[in-house]
Amino acid sequence: MSIRECLADWSKGDRMQGFWRLYRLRRRVKGKLLRDLCTFLLNRSARRHGGYVGPGAEILGEPVLPHGLHGIYISRYAVLGAGCRIYQNVTIGEVEGRAPVIGADCLIGAGAVLVGDIRIGAGVKIRAGAVVHQDIPAGCTVVAQPPRVRKGEKGEK
Numbered sequence: 001m002s003i004r005e006c007l008a009d010w011s012k013g014d015r016m017q018g019f020w021r022l023y024r025l026r027r028r029v030k031g032k033l034l035r036d037l038c039t040f041l042l043n044r045s046a047r048r049h050g051g052y053v054g055p056g057a058e059i060l061g062e063p064v065l066p067h068g069l070h071g072i073y074i075s076r077y078a079v080l081g082a083g084c085r086i087y088q089n090v091t092i093g094e095v096e097g098r099a100p101v102i103g104a105d106c107l108i109g110a111g112a113v114l115v116g117d118i119r120i121g122a123g124v125k126i127r128a129g130a131v132v133h134q135d136i137p138a139g140c141t142v143v144a145q146p147p148r149v150r151k152g153e154k155g156e157k
Contacts, residue, residue, distance in 0.1 A: 016069065019045050020062050023053065054078065060104070075099040081106065081122065091115070103138060 022045065026038035039055050046052050051069030053059075054076025061082030065072065071089035074080070078092045081104035091113045092100055098117035102108075106120060109128035114120065121138030129144040136142055 016049070016062075016065060019049065019069070023059070026055070078102070084108065087112075087128070100132075 019042070022038060022042050026035060026042055029035045029038055042053070042055075046069060049069035051072040051074075053069070053072075053074045056076035057074050058079045059074075060080065061084075063080060064083070064085040065087075066085070067088040072086060073091045073093065075092055075094040077094050077097060077099035079099075079101040080092075081102055083105045084102060085107045087108065087110040089111045090108050092102070092108075093113070093115040095116040100114045100116070100118045100120055102114070102120040103122035103124065105123050107125045108114070109126055109130065111129045112126045112132070113130075114126070114132045116133050118133065119135045120126070120132070121136055121140065123139045124136050125141040126132060126136075127141065127143045130142045131144070132142055
């Protein structure tokens, strides 16, 4: 990769190696002052990239983020398995302090929402726009609700 390409990737926010190094450092640091400094820098970096990763989130391995951290919200209580592929505008949220536990090698499509105390098995594919609020067994595919056309709406003939 040329220097020009590296600079272009860095300026767009697609190169997340520094972000994940800082994330791992914050997880290892024992002292409160240094941990707070790492949290501050991590939050600034996440804001620059347009997303949020909670300070207590447990991320195993490094997730694949094809569009960078743009619009991704990961709760501080969430657990992500290794090799997860997460597209833009995904919310992995919490309900009453409980967040999803996501298995390894999952694909989470653009605009998907995962909330509550749920378990997502390994190798699950969650398609774009899906809202998941219940457990999903390993190897399944989750799709969004089909659009419905109601009578009496504009456009009816």
